[in-house]
Amino acid sequence: xxxxxxxxxxxxxxxxxxxxxxxxxxxxxxxxxxxxxxxxxxxxxxxxxxxxxxxxxxxxxxxxxxxxxxxxxxxxxxxxxxxxxxxxxxxxxxxxxxxxxxxxxxxxxxxxxxxxxxxxxxxxxxxxxxxxxxxxxxxxxxxxxxxxxxxxxxxxxxxxxxxxxxxxxxxxxxxxxxxxxxxxxxxxxxxxxxxxxxxxxxxxxxxxxxxxxxxxxxxxxxxxxxxxxxxxxxxxxxxxxxxxxxxxxxxxxxxxxxxxxxxxxxxxxxxxxxxxxxxxxxxxxxxxxxxxxxxxxxxxxxxxxxxxxxxxxxxxxxxxxxxxxxxxxxxxxxxxxxxxxxxxxxxxxxxxxxxxxxxxxxxxxxxxxxxxxxxxxxxxxxxxxxxxxxxxxxxxxxxxxxxxxxxxxxxxxxxxxxxxxxxxxxxxxxxxxxxxxxxxxxxxxxxxxxxxxxxxxxxxxxxxxxxxxxxxxxx
Numbered sequence: 001x002x003x004x005x006x007x008x009x010x011x012x013x014x015x016x017x018x019x020x021x022x023x024x025x026x027x028x029x030x031x032x033x034x035x036x037x038x039x040x041x042x043x044x045x046x047x048x049x050x051x052x053x054x055x056x057x058x059x060x061x062x063x064x065x066x067x068x069x070x071x072x073x074x075x076x077x078x079x080x081x082x083x084x085x086x087x088x089x090x091x092x093x094x095x096x097x098x099x100x101x102x103x104x105x106x107x108x109x110x111x112x113x114x115x116x117x118x119x120x121x122x123x124x125x126x127x128x129x130x131x132x133x134x135x136x137x138x139x140x141x142x143x144x145x146x147x148x149x150x151x152x153x154x155x156x157x158x159x160x161x162x163x164x165x166x167x168x169x170x171x172x173x174x175x176x177x178x179x180x181x182x183x184x185x186x187x188x189x190x191x192x193x194x195x196x197x198x199x200x201x202x203x204x205x206x207x208x209x210x211x212x213x214x215x216x217x218x219x220x221x222x223x224x225x226x227x228x229x230x231x232x233x234x235x236x237x238x239x240x241x242x243x244x245x246x247x248x249x250x251x252x253x254x255x256x257x258x259x260x261x262x263x264x265x266x267x268x269x270x271x272x273x274x275x276x277x278x279x280x281x282x283x284x285x286x287x288x289x290x291x292x293x294x295x296x297x298x299x300x301x302x303x304x305x306x307x308x309x310x311x312x313x314x315x316x317x318x319x320x321x322x323x324x325x326x327x328x329x330x331x332x333x334x335x336x337x338x339x340x341x342x343x344x345x346x347x348x349x350x351x352x353x354x355x356x357x358x359x360x361x362x363x364x365x366x367x368x369x370x371x372x373x374x375x376x377x378x379x380x381x382x383x384x385x386x387x388x389x390x391x392x393x394x395x396x397x398x399x400x401x402x403x404x405x406x407x408x409x410x411x412x413x414x415x416x417x418x419x420x421x422x423x424x425x426x427x428x429x430x431x432x433x434x435x436x437x438x439x440x441x442x443x444x445x446x447x448x449x450x451x452x453x454x455x456x457x458x459x460x461x462x463x464x465x466x467x468x469x470x471x472x473x474x475x
Contacts, residue, residue: 026038039065041065042065043063043066043067044063044064044065045062045063046061046063048060048062049061050080053080055080055083056083057082057083057105058082058083059080059082059083060080061080062077062078062079062080063077063078064076064077072091072092072093073092074090074091075089075090076089076090077089083104083105083109084103084104084110084111085102086100086101086102086103087099087100087103088100100113102132102134104134106134110134111134112133112134112143113131113132114128114130114132115128115129115130116128116129117129129141131143136153137151137154137155138155139152139154139155139156140154140156140157141156141157166179166180167179194207202333202334203328203332203334205332207220220234222234234248236248243321244322244324249325251296251298251325252298253300261346274350274354277351277353277354277355277357277358278354278358280315280316280351280355281352281355283315284307284311284312284315285307285308285311286305286306286307287306287307287308288303288305289303289305289306290302290304291304294338295327296327296328296335296336297325306343306345307343309340310341316351318347319343319344319347319348320341320342320344321341321342321343321344322339322340322341322342323339323340323341324337324338324339325337325338325339325340369427369455391414392413392414392415392417393412393413393414393417393420393462393468394411394412394460394468395409395410395412395422395458395468395470396409397470397472398446398472401472402473402475403448403473403475404448404474405447405448405449406445406446406447407445407448407472408443408444408446409422409443409444410441410443411437411442411443411444411460412440412441413437413439413441413462415440417440418438419436419437419438420437420460420461420462421435421436421437421460421461421462422437422459422460422461423435423458423459423461423466424446424458425456425457425458425459426454426455426457427455427457432451432452432456433450433451437460446458451474452474453474453475454473454474455471455472455473456473456474457469458470
């Protein structure tokens with residue numbers, strides 16, 4: 001009976017104010033239960049704190065239904081509250097796209113559009129799921145102030161791991177699928193497509209890539225075009241120096257098509273010529289070897305050729321470096337580390353070059369001296385072969401030979417001969433010095449300070465005739 005009186009009261013009010021609030025008889029619902037009341041087409045509203053449906057700073061009202069305004073019509077609901085409005089529904093301007101629209105007059109009082117979840121209908125805890133600011137920024141999990149002055153267009157803050165996971169619900173079968181695609185056209189001085197910062201803890205990895213493919217797998221791929229003043233597909237910038245810091249570190253074989261390093265004179269100081277390079281190179285010990293199978297280090301297991309870093313450090317300590325390589329677990333955390341001594345093989349190139357140059361200079365001089373000696377020796381041999389004075393005369397090879405200070409030469413003259421001359425010549429036949437030989441036999445001493453350095457000929461002469469000759473070397 002009460003329900004019937006309530007309906008009659010509504011109808012009575014409608015007739016009293018001359019309004020038609022009902023449209024025809026009620027019908028049994030198809031999607032819902034029995035209909036009890038039906039509004040006429042248009043909209044139903046409530047003026048809570050307003051004299052009309054206006055947008056004043058103190059107006060509060062709501063409407064549900066279809067509103068025709070200007071050139072479009074809107075169907076949905078609108079809640080107007082102190083100069084702000086929340087609208088949900090459809091508009092004839094884009095009928096295929098339902099919308100949730102946050103309307104405000106701007107300024108600091110505009111506030112944010114919040115999406116929340118609560119764990120209780122009465123006094124439960126309400127937590128923010130997402131926020132949208134008046135300037136169009138979207139934030140997930142926290143309020144915008146959590147980002148400080150960064151003011152990102154889209155911000156995500158998470159409390160626990162994992163922070164963000166993106167994966168397809170099933171295996172992708174289309175050609176060349178892309179998990180995440182980012183395009184950032186810009187006309188500024190610089191821009192970053194992806195900027196990652198990981199700070200703190202014992203181990204930090206800004207970007208970690210893993211690829212597993214049956215034919216080809218690339219963990220990180222970079223490319224750049226040639227229409228730029230400077231381009232680098234992958235660029236590592238080491239902002240500090242230290243014994244175990246690197247702008248790039250590769251745990252395994254590295255293949256490079258061409259490599260360059262800074263070598264301009266304007267980048268260097270204290271430039272000195274390599275000295276005694278051959279002497280130092282002769283101290284090195286080239287070896288062949290195989291690497292141990294060290295867990296966490298992708299060392300090649302084939303036969304290798306090179307040096308031992310500890311031995312190189314005794315001759316070229318500046319070409320070696322103490323290393324501590326971290327060994328990571330499957331989650332990217334540091335499990336342990338391996339210590340070893342590394343070697344800069346490139347640094348040996350200049351030393352080897354200097355050694356080859358020194359060796360070539362010595363070899364060139366030896367060849368010149370040898371050619372001159374062969375020419376002069378051929379002439380002397382021809383003369384001595386035709387001389388009848390050789391019999392009975394002899395001079396022994398000087399001892400020591402080569403020498404650097406002094407050497408001795410024993411001689412023997414023919415019977416009855418008591419005096420002769422020992423003459424020193426260079427390989428060009430130039431006269432250096434004479435030594436008088438007294439007695440039928442004996443020994444003469446030659447001082448390097450009187451002769452010089454190089455290769456020389458010493459000859460036994462009698463009355464100006466060369467009888468026998470030999471070579472000696474002074475170093």
